[in-house]
Structures are given as C-alpha cells and as structure tokens.
Amino acid sequence: MTKIKRLELLLLSINSKQHFTLKELAEEFNVSTRTIQRDLIKLTEMGLPIVSEFGPNGGYRLEDDRILPPIGLTEMEAMTILQVLDPHLHDHSPFKHAARSALRKLLEYLPQDAAHILSERKKRVLYQLPMPENASYLDLFIEASVKQQVVSLTLFQGEEIIQSCLQPVGLFTMYGRWYCPAFCFTRKDYTVFKLEDVQSASIIHDILGPKDFSDVTILNWVKNTPSSRQIFLHVLLTKDGAHHTALHPVLSQLLILNGDGSGEIKGGLIGEELLGIAEYISGLKEHAAIVEPVSFIDRVAETTVSLSQHHLLSIT
Template identity: 30%
Template sequence: MKKTERLHHMLRFINQKQHFTLHDLMQEFQISKRTALRDIASLEEMGAPIYVEYGRYGGYRLLQQMQLPPISFNTDELHALYFAMQALRSFTSLPFRTTFESVHKKFMAALSDRQQENIHNMQQRVAFKHTEQIKDSSYLELLLEAAVQQVVMQITYPYKNSEPISRIKTSLRVIQPIALYASKGYWYCQAYDLKKKAYRVFRCDRIMSAVLTDIEPVAHLADIHSEHLQSLWKPSEQAISFQCKISQAGMEQFKQNHYPSIRLKEQDGVKLLIGTYEPHELDFIVSYLAGYGTSIKIVEPEMLKESLRQYYLNLLESI
C-alpha cells in the first residue's frame, strides 16, 4: 500500500477509534514502529488534531472528530467491486429490493472516462456465468431483518415440493432466522425451529407467509456464524440413515453441492457418502443422489436403493 493511500485509511481508522496506540497502527496496517511514528507526524502536518497521552495507559488521542475526505478507490479496488457486483445480476429477489441495474448505473456514473473504458475492456475479456434465480422470494428483506435483529418469526411452510398448488399442505413454523444464503438459483434461510428445537434450512421461495413476533428469542443463537451451522444440524427421530460408496469424482461433486445432513467419511480405506433424510424427503434425496450418476453406489438402506432404481426406470420409459 502506498503511503498516501495508507494515510487516507489511517485517518479513517483513528477518526473511528479516537484513542489509539502505536501498536494499534502497527497491527492494523502491518508497518514498523518507525513507519508508524513517521505516519503520525505526517497526519499532524495534514492538520489532524492528535496529542500524546503519557503513562501506563497512554497513547494517542484525537481531540475532535475530523471531516474526512470522500472515499476513493484505486483501479484494483474498482475492478474488485465490479467483479463483486456481477453476483447481483442473476438475482431478481434481493434483500432490501436492490436491483443490479440501479447499482450498476450508479457505479458506472461515478467513474471517470478512463475507468469506464477499463471496465468496458475487462467486459470483453472476462465472462461471468451465473445460475439464474429460479423463483422469486417475497420475504427476503423480512428474513434478513429478523436474522440481524434476532427476532422470532412465524412462517407458513409447505410439507412437500411435489404436490399441486391446490393440494399443498402447510404448517405454521416458529423460527429464529440465523443467516441467508443463495445457491443454484434459490435463496435459503438457516434458522432454529423453536417448536422442534432443531436447526433447519428453509427454501425462501416456498415460504408462503411470514410475520415478526414478540416471542423471546433464543439468546445463544446471536453468537452462531453461518459457517458453523452445519455442525449443529440434528436429524429428527424419524430420519432415515443412508450410506453410499463414492468415487473421487463424486467427492469433488459433493464439495460443490451438499447439505447439512450429508457428509463424507472414510472407513477401512473406503470413501463413503453418509447422511440422513426425513421420510417425506425421499423424492428429494433420490433426485439428489441420481445427480452423481456412476460416481456413487448405495450401500444402505435397501428401500433407497430400490427407489433410485425405479427413478432410473422412469427416466428410461420417458425417452
């Protein structure tokens, strides 16, 4: 990082902290003590009202908050932002109803002619391939608000995917959303089901109604990060265990698409795909396993093996 850029970031850093030490600057900006001292002197020359506090708990203090200059981005940062924005293109449903078009238009308008030319040239050399969003999700903003504020919600959720709309059976679920994520064209909400006392994942487009409640939230969920949720997953008492042998190609496919109830395991030198599914999820798990083709071989249960055979027979009859 160039000195001018570092000083710019340092101004924002000390303006936020108000009180700081040399160690804070050295750790935050990965600089030596000598460089930190020189940077403080440079900031004072720029007019930053910094004074020294001596003693055991001394350091530096900003006399008053400063009027900071507008945020500026270098070329690499602009390119990184542009790449990140491409993730919005394929989603018609986004929290806070933000659209790619409006964000993209404002971003491009803020660039200089030269920067716009660089972006245009990059578009000619880089292709962004996305999975298009398959169905709209009406309650993303509300779900995200509940996750951030740790609020309990009541949602209406169907039992199955496969039923015609006129025959869909629904249930009222009381959940505490923890995190949202998008995968393969769908939005998902990771949540804690207060009635079942279990962690569950809900597909957001299947939520038929959602309201915030005054129910007391579960306190410890505020400390759970989305990447830790898979380790908290627990099947119901009715869940059925399954086990499949899996090849190296299958293992690579698993890493691209898997669910909290499924994991890889090695036993006696044999690679296994193991997991559980709920009785009403049989069609789903069969469809999921069929996607592995010859990369897996079901070991147990026999019922799952027969269901997969029937799935393939139905495919052959439809050709």
C-alpha cells in the first residue's frame, strides 16, 4: 500500500473513532507504531485537529470537526458548490464561518479561468428558493448570458408565435418561473420573457456586433436597459413595504431607502404586466402608495377588487 493511500484510509479510520491509540492503528494497518506516528504528524500538518491525551487511558482524539478525505470534484461541481454557498456568506447567516472557510479552500484550487466563469455566472443568474421546475433551454440561456452570445429562438406569447434573435442579460426566478431580460435585435429594443414560452432556441456563433453587457448584470439590468416601451413607476413605501420590496428581484433595483427605513420605488420599467408588478404592489396594501403613472393606480385598484371578489367566492 502506498503512503498516500494509507494516509487516506487512516483519515477515514480516525474519523470513525472517538478515541484511538498508536498500537490500535498500527495493528489495523499492519505497520509499526513509529510509522503511524509519522503519519499522524503528516495529517496534523494537513489541518486535522488531533489531540494527544495522557494517563492510563491515554491516546489520541479529534479536537473539533472531522476532516473528509480528498474528494475529486470537477470544475463545474466546485463552481456549483461555490455559487450555492453565496447566501451563507452574509453576516446574518448561522453558517457563515463554515461557508467562508469552504469558500477559501475551494477558491485556492480553482483554476483562474474557472474562477472567471464563476464570477460571470454570479452576475447572470439570480434565483430564489424553492426553485422553479427546470425550464427547457435553461442551460443554453445561462451559457449565452455568461459568454454574451446571441440566441435565435421561437417564442410563444399569448396566441402569437415570434421568431427573433436575442442576447440575454441573464436569468432570474420569480413567482415560480424563470424570466430572461434580453436585447432583441429584431425589434432593436430590450424585452423580458418567460423561459417556459420558448419553443426552440439555438446559439448563433457567427453573428457580428453583439451587445457589450460587461457592466450590465442580472443585479442592475432594470436601470441599464432603456426601452421605448418603459413606464415610469413611482411608489411611496412604508418601512414594511420597503423591507418586502428589497427582496423583490426586479423592484429592488429601483428601491431608494430613506433614513427611517421607509422608501420609494422610482424608475423606468419594462415588462411590468408580464412581471405582475400591479399584483405585487396591490399585495403591499397600505404599505404602498402609487404616485405615478395614474393609469397604474387604476390597474392596481382593479387587481385589488378582482382579488377581493375571488376571496369572497372562495369562502361562500
């Protein structure tokens, strides 16, 4: 047995024990106690917290967390783990110390080009739990948004079938669906669509003049995608309203906070009907007051009446 293999098996053996001695390990691996002692020193240098205990029942034990043996991860597996760690890196997370430690270890061995791809994926994909059902072409749109590529697609919207060339900014989840803001080369304008409406899609590799989205990400696209179809939205929010809006993947980008915790939604927005903005603001009830547009006030009022009638029907 090679030394590397013995160290790996020794690590597994130690992890399964509460207490162990040199003699026990020497017999288990059919080597001398001196060899085991050298191996334990090597494992300690690798970070295994081995503590020696003196006395009649002396020996060794692990002081704290056990350490797993080497695990061969692919680049994609490592990048996925790192992306999933993101919510646990914040100060409010009860897992922040373990998450930050794991982040440092994985980034230390992640190749530079893979680290760049990871950074781009974080700029292009924003999701909330629980995750939506996996939409068709999700991987394709993630690849296109990360690499800033153009996609040729057939889109079914309402009763209309649309064929177009789009360059996705990224993808985000909301209301149990995947959404994609993108620049449409056919209309020469920005748009937002649901991934579930895509009937077919393929990446175009030889197109000239794709948009430069280096500074436009899924976290700031609302303010950086000017459109002729934008509406200007201005909504005053109480403290509770601002707190809820800060969690919204779209309206949070237009949120301005005041010193007392209240705030306002202020800015241009495309795809407000598709994104269900009127329904969302209606749900904020007394915690939101629409300033403009006036037409939006009527739409929110209609939504509120519709929801009230539906509720009355459901309880009668």
